[in-house]
Amino acid sequence: MNPAFSCPLPKLDFSEIQLGHGSGGMLMQKLLEPVFGLFSHPALAEQHDGAIVSTAGRIAITTDSFVVSPLFFPGGDIGTLAVHGTVNDLAMCGARPRYLALGLILEEGLPIAELWKVLCSIRQAANDCSVAIVTGDTKVVERGKGDRIFLHTTGVGDLHPEAAISARRMEVGDRILLNGPVGDHGVAILSVREGLSFESAIESDTAPLHRTVLRLLDRFGTQIHFLRDATRGGVATVLAEAAQQGGKGIEVEEALIPVGEEVGSACELLGLDPLYVACEGRFVAVVAPEIAEEALLEIQQSGWPQAAAIGWVAGEHPGKTLLRSAIGGRRPLPLLPGEQLPRIC
Amino acid sequence: MCLAIPGELKEIYTPFPDGFRMGRASFGGVVKEINLELLPEAQVGDYVLVHVGLAIARVDADEAEKTFALLREMGELEELGAEAAAPTAAGAGEERSP
């Protein structure tokens, strides 16, 4: 984290994005000049068609698109998400994130100030994660053909030598660990949505997870069987998918899954189940039972004091996840047919 | 049906002259503007039941307390009498099989 980070808006002859900014001509050069400066990296400075970089051996590669409305929300913006999302996907493969390729799809009329703000967030998040933006692309679409900014990031990371992360490696008896309270991101976004808004101090939980994961792999290696970050669909979806992909049953205790008080209240208000609400900095680790306690401590000590052991891999109901409710009753935790919507009944 | 939850009434106001009776209620720290038209008796500090932005009832604190008093008393009486009640219930939950 660089506390002295500042990111002044460059002086440009235009205040809004025009179609010409994606034309490959002078306007585009004008726009990109300060962008290259902002992300300053030798590979990027080459301004070549792609970047040539070195890696340590086996690599992980992942790609993700980011569309979020509104662009700026409590605790982050689309730029932060675009870095953390891809960094976390690499981390879940058991890789140390190294390089990002960044695609921008801009809507005609977008204020340059907004673009710059997003780019600055990207730079700050990339610096925090020690990843370099090494290549990129910019396109402009006509007004009405986009939603201000769409981002796309592709990430490359060095695979940890001990990493063997797969849902198929889950074994009966494995423990399920979660790094912190769920649902903050989705609720923060809803709090500023037209028609649903409310006042609260809830902020997005967007955060990079690779440092924690690398510590786990350094210490426990192949005893870390499966990792998955909870994004859309929340932690319940991760658990349902893990059970499905691993062909094992999963059981979790609702009372052990941390939910922030305000997030819980907002979910009561809108009729949402926090277990299905989006997160951007939460992950589930399925680990061998022998190391579960120590692994939990490791997660807690790497910046996640509220991390908890929430359940285990069961020998029954293969492919399905079962929840023991806060009062002891049981119910399945299936994949939802679509996104969870606020309800009146 | 009908998701309605209790919030603590923090403020009552009329947004413009002859306008509607509105208020702000806190739901466990989450604050939302609510309409109070159908609850003329509601006062700041009351807990009100809110459904789709409209307060539909005052929560009767005495009644709320009464339920608990009854439940607790019931438990204590049973503990004094036979200790069977709670364990039976726990058994019913745990050992359910097809």
Added chain:
Amino acid sequence: MKLLSEYRDPELVLRLLGKIEARITRSWRIMEVCGGQTHNLVKYGIPSLLPQAITLVHGPGCPVCVTPRRLIDQAVALAERGVVLCSYGDMLRVPGSRKSLREAKAGGADVRMLYSPLEAVRIARENPGREVVFFAVGFETTAPANGLAVAHAAREGLRNFSLLSAHVLVPPAMEALLTDPDCRIDGFLAAGHVCTVMGCEEYEALAARHRIPIVVTGFEPLDLLQGILELVILLEEGRAEAKNAYGRVVRREGNPEARALLTRIFARVDREWRGIGTIPGSGLDLRSEWKAFDARVKFALDPEKSEEAGECQAGKILKGILKPPQCPLFGTKCTPIAPKGAPMVSSEGACAAYFHFAGFASGAETKESVASAP
């Protein structure tokens, strides 16, 4: 959260369960007619905790889910004609005969998800050049808010706001279930928040007329179990009465202001329920004095005739006559992604719950809903 979390105390839950266990001597079939109660029963896994002798039958208690295709088609048609079509979040995914509102939005229509109908009035105020229609679904609990939106729009002199009313009423639906000779329900949990508005009198009359006990019940685990306990006591003692087990927000007379508002704005009409058919006097539409705010009048909507899915057995499932897998559509033509009838539309509906519980070898599903009909 105050006044919610206290009612989720696991220890008190056990005490209540013990009490229910102690009072029950034979099998009872209990129906709740309230989506919120169904939701929490399922969410907390309460069916898996109750004595085997109790079978919970989830009734047609979700006003969103019982909204017939025809009304959704009208809403979709309005949206496609260019109005700003607003409704509650859960209404958006319920399919009409052509598409859902969500799909209409995907096709370019301006469909907005709101927390409150009063937000729709604000949208109308801020967009004087556009017609704003609120698709007003809901039971007696929601109708006051929807009616108030009309009253506010009138007070503000807004001419671009209207309501597509799809309100449904609970007691006529209970009446319809009870008059069916095949109905096998022993007692009802009445919807607490409906009674917050309407009071208990209608249920007292219903209990007396059909010789069946009814307990007005809340939503949290302790409330639900308290309601079930009171109902079991009434059943065991053979008393066909209505009782109020949700006294902290339900008064016998309900909310008089809300009832007066409903009478002023709405009139009773026959309403079709998805998968069940038309139930006399089971709906609320705007009175003719308010026709300037009635989307059906304003946009001259055709009262097209019903085209409900013929094979859907929702009615029989809701009455506890059939189990979901006995329906020819179950799991093939009717799934949570492409639901036909109300019990599959709602994630807690009997059919959806049955669908999701498939694959659990023991425990949870054995006590789920009508699945374990004796």
